[in-house]
Amino acid sequence: MALIVNGIEAPPPADPRVSLLDFLREHRGLTGTKVGCNQGACGACTVIVDGRRVLSCLTLAVQVDGLEVTTIEGLGTPGSLHPLQAAFVEHDGLQCGYCTPGQICSAVAMIEELRRGLPSNVTADLTAGTIAATREELRERMSGNLCRCGAHNGIIAAIEDAFGLENAA
Amino acid sequence: MSILDNAKSRAQGLAMAALTKAVALAPDKWIPGSTPDPLIRKQNGHVGKPLSRLDGPLKVAGQARFSAEVALPNMAYAAIVHADTPKGRIASLDTAAAEAVPGVVLVMTHRNAPRMNPMPVFMSAAKAAGPDALPILQDDRIHWSGQPVAVVVAETQEIADEAAGLIAATFKEEPAVTAFAAARAKGTQQGSFMAQPLRNEIGDAEKTLAAAHFRIDARYTTPRHNHNAIELHALTCEWQDDGVLRIHDTTQMVAQEAWTIGRVFGLSEDKVVVTSPFVGGGFGGKGLWQHQACAAAAAKLAKRPVRLMLSRESVYRIVGGRAPTDQRVALGATAEGKLTALIHTGLTAKSPASPMPEPFILPTRSAYAAETMLLDVKTVEIESLSNTFMRAPGEAVGTFALECAIDELAEVAGIDPIELRLRNEPEKDPVSGLPFSGRHLDAAYRMAAEKFGWDRRSPTPRAQREGEWWVGMGCATGTYPYYRMPGGAARITLTAEGAKIDIAAHEMGMGTATAATQVAADRLGLSPEAIAFNYGDSTLPGTVMAGGSQQTASIGASIVAAHRALVAELVKLAGNDSPIAGAKPDELSCRDAGLCRADDEAAYESYASILARANRPSVSAEASPPLPLEMMHWSMHSHAAMFAEVRVNAVTGEVRVSRFLGSFDCGRILNPKTAASQFRGGIIMGLGLALMEETQFDERKGRVMNASLAEYHLPVHLDVPDIEVIWTDIPDPHTPMGARGIGEIGITGTGAAVANAIYNAIGKRVRDLPITLDKLL
Numbered sequence: 001m002a003l004i005v006n007g008i009e010a011p012p013p014a015d016p017r018v019s020l021l022d023f024l025r026e027h028r029g030l031t032g033t034k035v036g037c038n039q040g041a042c043g044a045c046t047v048i049v050d051g052r053r054v055l056s057c058l059t060l061a062v063q064v065d066g067l068e069v070t071t072i073e074g075l076g077t078p079g080s081l082h083p084l085q086a087a088f089v090e091h092d093g094l095q096c097g098y099c100t101p102g103q104i105c106s107a108v109a110m111i112e113e114l115r116r117g118l119p120s121n122v123t124a125d126l127t128a129g130t131i132a133a134t135r136e137e138l139r140e141r142m143s144g145n146l147c148r149c150g151a152h153n154g155i156i157a158a159i160e161d162a163f164g165l166e167n168a169a
Numbered sequence: 170m171s172i173l174d175n176a177k178s179r180a181q182g183l184a185m186a187a188l189t190k191a192v193a194l195a196p197d198k199w200i201p202g203s204t205p206d207p208l209i210r211k212q213n214g215h216v217g218k219p220l221s222r223l224d225g226p227l228k229v230a231g232q233a234r235f236s237a238e239v240a241l242p243n244m245a246y247a248a249i250v251h252a253d254t255p256k257g258r259i260a261s262l263d264t265a266a267a268e269a270v271p272g273v274v275l276v277m278t279h280r281n282a283p284r285m286n287p288m289p290v291f292m293s294a295a296k297a298a299g300p301d302a303l304p305i306l307q308d309d310r311i312h313w314s315g316q317p318v319a320v321v322v323a324e325t326q327e328i329a330d331e332a333a334g335l336i337a338a339t340f341k342e343e344p345a346v347t348a349f350a351a352a353r354a355k356g357t358q359q360g361s362f363m364a365q366p367l368r369n370e371i372g373d374a375e376k377t378l379a380a381a382h383f384r385i386d387a388r389y390t391t392p393r394h395n396h397n398a399i400e401l402h403a404l405t406c407e408w409q410d411d412g413v414l415r416i417h418d419t420t421q422m423v424a425q426e427a428w429t430i431g432r433v434f435g436l437s438e439d440k441v442v443v444t445s446p447f448v449g450g451g452f453g454g455k456g457l458w459q460h461q462a463c464a465a466a467a468a469k470l471a472k473r474p475v476r477l478m479l480s481r482e483s484v485y486r487i488v489g490g491r492a493p494t495d496q497r498v499a500l501g502a503t504a505e506g507k508l509t510a511l512i513h514t515g516l517t518a519k520s521p522a523s524p525m526p527e528p529f530i531l532p533t534r535s536a537y538a539a540e541t542m543l544l545d546v547k548t549v550e551i552e553s554l555s556n557t558f559m560r561a562p563g564e565a566v567g568t569f570a571l572e573c574a575i576d577e578l579a580e581v582a583g584i585d586p587i588e589l590r591l592r593n594e595p596e597k598d599p600v601s602g603l604p605f606s607g608r609h610l611d612a613a614y615r616m617a618a619e620k621f622g623w624d625r626r627s628p629t630p631r632a633q634r635e636g637e638w639w640v641g642m643g644c645a646t647g648t649y650p651y652y653r654m655p656g657g658a659a660r661i662t663l664t665a666e667g668a669k670i671d672i673a674a675h676e677m678g679m680g681t682a683t684a685a686t687q688v689a690a691d692r693l694g695l696s697p698e699a700i701a702f703n704y705g706d707s708t709l710p711g712t713v714m715a716g717g718s719q720q721t722a723s724i725g726a727s728i729v730a731a732h733r734a735l736v737a738e739l740v741k742l743a744g745n746d747s748p749i750a751g752a753k754p755d756e757l758s759c760r761d762a763g764l765c766r767a768d769d770e771a772a773y774e775s776y777a778s779i780l781a782r783a784n785r786p787s788v789s790a791e792a793s794p795p796l797p798l799e800m801m802h803w804s805m806h807s808h809a810a811m812f813a814e815v816r817v818n819a820v821t822g823e824v825r826v827s828r829f830l831g832s833f834d835c836g837r838i839l840n841p842k843t844a845a846s847q848f849r850g851g852i853i854m855g856l857g858l859a860l861m862e863e864t865q866f867d868e869r870k871g872r873v874m875n876a877s878l879a880e881y882h883l884p885v886h887l888d889v890p891d892i893e894v895i896w897t898d899i900p901d902p903h904t905p906m907g908a909r910g911i912g913e914i915g916i917t918g919t920g921a922a923v924a925n926a927i928y929n930a931i932g933k934r935v936r937d938l939p940i941t942l943d944k945l946l
Contacts, residue, residue, distance in 0.1 A: 038481065097225075148396075
């Protein structure tokens with residue numbers, strides 16, 4: 001078996017202790033995935049595994065054997081940005097840029113959770129089929145991704161813009 | 170501090186005081202900034218535009234390479250083992266089990282570490298950047314809980330981490346002063362900052378206070394804080410065959426680091442090359458600490474490149490933060506609300522080795538016109554990791570105390586808090602007597618009050634309730650000085666295609682490279698696309714710290730100096746056949762990729778034409794700006810009017826900030842998009858300071874207890890409302906580009922605005938940060 005990283009097969013590491021985070025950064029040279037705490041507290045290492053957002057520091061590489069891993073490099077390149085990546089630049093949803101790849105990967109999968117109708121801690125009506133993408137919903141759902149520079153307003157604006165959620169607040 | 174050091178410091182202080190006096194009294198024309206920067210009047214259309222940050226596409230695509238992402242051939246990975254006792258000696262240090270792990274290259278302790286000199290302490294020399302001068306793995310003495318005692322180097326990070334866990338260290342503990350009360354009992358010392366005592370006295374403030382019509386007298390306390398940049402401290406380093414120590418680091422001070430690390434290893438600064446193209450957040454924390462020396466020593470011992478990325482816990486153990494304060498603010502006022510007495514005194518703790526007391530009276534010095542003043546910072550020593558500067562050192566916590574006290578006085582006097590502040594606006598600097606270079610706080614307040622709907626606020630607490638939430642509004646003044654540190658320099662290399670600017674500056678998210686590109690484009694009459702701003706490398710000109718909100722001023726002044734030298738060169742190259750022949754640099758302007766006479770724009774020649782006629786592919790000039798004497802000739806400060814609306818839950822005491830507005834008077838804003846982010850970022854860190862941030866310190870063992878991002882609470886998305894930022898955009902006539910620094914002011918005043926809003930909501934005054942719900946119930 002192998003991991004599929006951004007569409008490319010990658011053999012799993014020989015050392016079973018290697019986290020998905022370290023596998024991506026140190027074994028595959030995909031340093032766009034960042035390490036902020038190595039203990040699941042900051043969200044900087046968020047990647048997408050089979051469509052769901054995952055903290056790669058708390059995931060062993062061998063656990064995702066056979067699964068599709070999408071990292072920030074798989075979403076777009078500087079010359080051909082994903083709409084959300086472009087919106088982050090436009091709305092200045094970043095400063096130092098270190099939490100940014102995690103924020104973007106997290107948001108891409110978060111929108112799918114919202115569309116699937118998965119409730120959050122601030123969802124008022126759990127029985128409603130669809131959940132309005134209010135700013136409060138977006139903020140709650142992005143709260144696992146810390147930003148210390150304080151780009152929060154720009155991040156939320158970028159998410160609204162890229163996914164056509166303007167005026168949802 | 171030894172008697173000799175004391176005497177030296179006193180002598181420096183006296184010399185500084187004499188110089189300050191002379192510069193204050195000198196004619197304006199002798200001072201840098203006496204003539205307004207021409208860019209304030211006339212631009213080529215780039216300064217002031219909301220240009221998206223130039224490194225944005227790289228960063229959002231994960232292609233910006235940070236220091237732990239530089240891969241060197243045959244690189245090994247390091248992990249650190251820390252002492253867990255505050256003071257004493259190593260009793261035993263058993264590394265055998267670690268060394269036996271397959272893949273371990275070596276274990277370095279004080280027994281086998283290369284000889285390292287202590288780091289020269291910050292401010293002890295022009296490029297000194299050590300947080301303290303404690304020995305680095307040279308003996309068995311322990312100076313703080315968290316001190317590195319061993320470094321494991323291994324083939325992989327997993328192996329290094331495993332082996333680090335197998336090192337068994339025991340310590341012979343010695344009595345240590347780790348509690349604030351015990352430290353106070355040992356006696357206090359006068360705090361000093363920049364070789365000047367943190368003490369000012371005007372008249373008899375205590376006596377005046379006692380006789381005042383209205384008075385308040387209160388104690389405010391603030392805890393330790395940590396910077397908590399999301400990027401961990403990390404470096405990749407190598408001793409090259411040419412004898413150069415090459416360090417890829419994440420730092421706010423490349424030139425200072427090269428010099429200081431050179432001193433540690435007995436190398437001249439040109440034998441240490443530090444690069445740092447991207448810094449994943451700094452806030453004062455990305456300076457020199459022991460880990461850089463440890464990694465370089467490990468690489469020397471292992472004879473191969475080493476990568477050291479600190480664990481999050483190691484960051485809390487090795488990298489100091491903001492020190493705690495215990496402040497008193499007492500205010501006396503007339504029946505009309507004019508301040509007669511302003512007392513701001515108190516204590517801060519520092520480590521015995523740290524040169525840095527938290528200077529919380531700095532914002533008070535220029536804040537209000539009061540008849541009498543007593544400002545004083547005393548220090549006590551706690552045996553702990555050295556504290557350091559963190560975003561707005563002094564102002565962040567000092568404005569909390571001062572601006573809460575003003576709010577308390579406003580209530581006692583029955584005067585609107587904005588009106589009270591404006592009644593006490595000083596005409597000139599109340600302490601130094603210097604004229605202000607630009608102060609428009611009144612305008613900032615008026616703009617903000619209207620926009621925020623201040624007239625809807627009830628002056629009486631507990632007046633507005635929505636469901637189970639009490640709602641309140643508060644405001645406070647923020648302030649931060651203009652700084653420009655000595656040491657700036659820049660090189661401009663001009664070709665027919667454009668210009669390259671070389672300067673040893675830093676980009677840690679402030680938007681420096683973007684704003685500097687806009688400034689250089691305007692200065693040179695080029696498009697931003699024709700400018701290459703080259704920074705983050707110790708081999709480039711200048712000693713430019715990304716600190717004190719001074720980098721943009723330092724870069725700006727350096728580019729002015731280099732530009733002037735470049736224009737002089739161009740005039741020489743242009744010769745007698747040019748429309749600009751014989752002109753002096755001051756008589757020329759830049760436009761459309763060329764030079765013209767300032768009084769006759771038609772007399773113009775393009776750079777390409779000048780270079781072609783001179784048969785030159787390029788022309789280059791490097792220069793340094795004059796010493797920053799403007800700071801001693803004018804009182805130079807930015808200001809902000811901060812407005813918060815909070816909701817306090819009547820059942821749980823939970824506080825939510827529902828609205829926030831920051832109104833800034835910071836001179837000319839160079840890039841509204843990146844500046845707004847800087848302002849918001851500071852405010853958000855201020856919301857953290859107000860409501861949740863605290864480095865919990867075990868007073869029994871001198872140890873940080875919450876050394877993780879799970880336990881040190883930062884504002885997260887749900888804690889951050891829409892934050893509106895506005896500004897006066899009135900240029901400062903005495904600074905480069907008319908701009909003053911904007912990186913730190915956002916955190917100032919914010920804590921008090923929130924505290925004052927909480928009081929307005931529920932009538933409870935909390936004077937101890939952070940204002941957590943247990944203090945409100």
